[in-house]
Amino acid sequence: MVPSQPSFLRRIGPRGGLRDNAQVGSVENIVIAKRTGVCYGVREAIDKAKIASASGKDTHTLGHVVHNEGLIADLRARGIKNVDHLDEVASGTAVVIRAHGVTPEVLGRAAERGLEVIDGTCTWVTQEHRELARLVEEGYDIVLLGTPNHPEVVGLLGFAPNAILVDEEEDWAFIPRRKRMALITQSTQPPWKFERLAAFLVSRCHELKVINTVCPVTIRRQEDTIAVAREVQLMIVVGGTRSANTKELTRLCEIGGTHAVQIESAQGLTDPDLFANIHTVGITGGTSTPIEDLERVALRIAELGGTDHVRTNAASIARAALEAAATPQYRTTSITNNTPA
Ligand code: SF4
Numbered sequence: 001m002v003p004s005q006p007s008f009l010r011r012i013g014p015r016g017g018l019r020d021n022a023q024v025g026s027v028e029n030i031v032i033a034k035r036t037g038v039c040y041g042v043r044e045a046i047d048k049a050k051i052a053s054a055s056g057k058d059t060h061t062l063g064h065v066v067h068n069e070g071l072i073a074d075l076r077a078r079g080i081k082n083v084d085h086l087d088e089v090a091s092g093t094a095v096v097i098r099a100h101g102v103t104p105e106v107l108g109r110a111a112e113r114g115l116e117v118i119d120g121t122c123t124w125v126t127q128e129h130r131e132l133a134r135l136v137e138e139g140y141d142i143v144l145l146g147t148p149n150h151p152e153v154v155g156l157l158g159f160a161p162n163a164i165l166v167d168e169e170e171d172w173a174f175i176p177r178r179k180r181m182a183l184i185t186q187s188t189q190p191p192w193k194f195e196r197l198a199a200f201l202v203s204r205c206h207e208l209k210v211i212n213t214v215c216p217v218t219i220r221r222q223e224d225t226i227a228v229a230r231e232v233q234l235m236i237v238v239g240g241t242r243s244a245n246t247k248e249l250t251r252l253c254e255i256g257g258t259h260a261v262q263i264e265s266a267q268g269l270t271d272p273d274l275f276a277n278i279h280t281v282g283i284t285g286g287t288s289t290p291i292e293d294l295e296r297v298a299l300r301i302a303e304l305g306g307t308d309h310v311r312t313n314a315a316s317i318a319r320a321a322l323e324a325a326a327t328p329q330y331r332t333t334s335i336t337n338n339t340p341a
Pocket residue numbers: 039040041042099100122123124125187188215216217218287
């Protein structure tokens with residue numbers, strides 16, 4: 001017969017449930033990847049919306065400017081409304097274009113409706129628009145590497161409606177042979193995929209022009225995520241379920257042999273068994289994930305899976321992980337609640 005455990009070995013677990021001593025956590029070290037937090041493109045769009053609203057404008061965003069519930073709620077609390085179509089916005093009000101950008105037709109419609117357009121298109125994406133327009137003018141057959149229906153891709157196709165859109169490798173065999181081809185990509189596509197497609201296209205045409213528009217922020221984030229994943233036993237990847245760059249981070253960790261779990265926020269971590277026999281945990285986040293959210297996730301990991309020492313000092317350990325990753329100030333927004341426009 002297995003004797004029942006003495007009460008002093010029993011602990012209060014998450015959600016008030018009892019955990020027995022066998023489940024006392026093993027996590028000793030928590031590392032947040034460097035160069036995480038909201039990317040500059042998303043941050044600028046958020047800031048533009050906040051400035052417009054703070055200056056008294058009736059402000060709308062055309063689609064959510066960020067894939068993060070906390071930041072969306074903050075914008076809503078500031079009176080900034082989200083709409084999916086321009087028709088939902090009254091003439092004369094302000095509309096913020098998100099970092100993904102839009103087609104020239106959408107900008108034209110906004111002008112016709114008499115809306116004040118506040119362009120939050122990321123400068124990197126604006127550069128993609130210019131490159132596409134130039135390739136069209138130069139008469140290239142354009143291959144665009146991107147995820148169908150992704151808002152950035154929808155916007156890009158507005159500048160090159162005849163571009164051949166491809167995503168996964170199985171699509172590539174259907175790319176026709178042409179004399180002069182140009183390759184360009186959605187900003188958050190993985191660099192390895194872009195390089196492989198470029199190599200593939202060499203056999204498809206006589207002249208190939210390659211415009212590398214993979215965003216450097218994405219590349220650096222992937223590098224830092226891989227670096228952390230190599231050092232830990234488990235990775236927690238924080239970002240929206242629809243976020244392509246977040247999914248890619250998860251995939252890269254797994255390819256490197258480190259199990260990765262993707263969550264939207266700290267609330268997504270509920271099972272202490274996830275950390276059973278795990279001593280080191282890494283955290284990374286997508287380009288819409290505020291760095292403050294990564295600290296909350298570190299805190300949650302410490303509380304759920306930490307050793308006695310880590311649990312007792314969970315808050316300071318989470319803060320130390322954040323500070324080791326980056327200076328936290330102004331990584332998400334430079335507009336505080338008290339900052340006048
Ligand atoms: S990921 Fe890069 S291209 Fe996309 S919004 Fe952020 S900074 Fe701009």
